[in-house]
Amino acid sequence: MDDWRSFAQQMATLARDLLAQESVHDTLERITASAVEFVQGCDAAGILVLRGKRAQSVAPTEELVVQSDRLQERLAEGPCFDAARPSADERTFRIVDFGDSGEAARRWPAYVPEARKLGLGSMMGILLYTEDEELGALNFYSRRPGAFTESSETAGWLLASHAAVAFSSARTHSQLQQAIDTRHLIGEAMGILMGSHRLTERQAFDSLRRYSQDHNVKLRDVARHVCEKGALP
Numbered sequence: 001m002d003d004w005r006s007f008a009q010q011m012a013t014l015a016r017d018l019l020a021q022e023s024v025h026d027t028l029e030r031i032t033a034s035a036v037e038f039v040q041g042c043d044a045a046g047i048l049v050l051r052g053k054r055a056q057s058v059a060p061t062e063e064l065v066v067q068s069d070r071l072q073e074r075l076a077e078g079p080c081f082d083a084a085r086p087s088a089d090e091r092t093f094r095i096v097d098f099g100d101s102g103e104a105a106r107r108w109p110a111y112v113p114e115a116r117k118l119g120l121g122s123m124m125g126i127l128l129y130t131e132d133e134e135l136g137a138l139n140f141y142s143r144r145p146g147a148f149t150e151s152s153e154t155a156g157w158l159l160a161s162h163a164a165v166a167f168s169s170a171r172t173h174s175q176l177q178q179a180i181d182t183r184h185l186i187g188e189a190m191g192i193l194m195g196s197h198r199l200t201e202r203q204a205f206d207s208l209r210r211y212s213q214d215h216n217v218k219l220r221d222v223a224r225h226v227c228e229k230g231a232l233p
Helices: 004-019 024-038 063-075 079-084 103-107 111-117 150-197 201-215 219-229
Strands: 044-051 054-058 092-095 122-129 134-142
Touching (some): 004 024, 024 044, 024 134, 024 150, 044 063, 044 079, 063 079, 063 134, 079 092, 079 122, 079 134, 092 150, 103 111, 122 150, 134 150, 150 201, 150 219, 201 219
Antiparallel strands (some): 044 054, 044 134, 092 122
16 A cells, blocks of 8 residues: 555545445445455455354455355354454454465464365455444455555555444444334334224233234334234234
8 A cells, every 4th residue: 555645535535435325234335345445455355243153244245255254154263253253352364375384274274275275365354343342354355365465454454443433333323213113113003003992002002012022023023014904913
């Protein structure tokens, strides 16, 4: 990365662009596309999120990313798998050359030779986190050995910092919007029950809640059924 002034301008533009995305999915896809665009040596990128022992590939730019994530999940080892693990001691991992029998091969002895068969030459994984939460790992892949330099890692860190804030903000906004939509849905369902069964507001809500608990169905799903069908299931 020779022109850091230009890169800084690109990051400023990207920060505004990320916050302008309309959904969490759009935000994540913009993040990984930017990784390929802005980080020198990067051929493909993706975000790995761990749910217990399950790995979820988010916004991969190529199928290669999904294959690598599945491989790490199956083997329960790998740099991106480690970076995405909650409370990871290290926040950056780098494999300089998948063909080398050095530290990476010793650290991830099952993953490295299998990843080489996928056509990977080198890779980086950087933890996505904010002050309050760890979100996963932003991962950079190259088909060439030695593709990622110290400058690549610095650029990746800067991108990951912007990405973590945008990811967290988009997710918070999505959760808030979902809560508002659910509240409106429940209110509409209560109104239908109040009108059709001459219930009070409290009785209508209790009817929805009781059905939800008795049948292990989410309250918003019960409310949606009432809105669509005009009655409880």
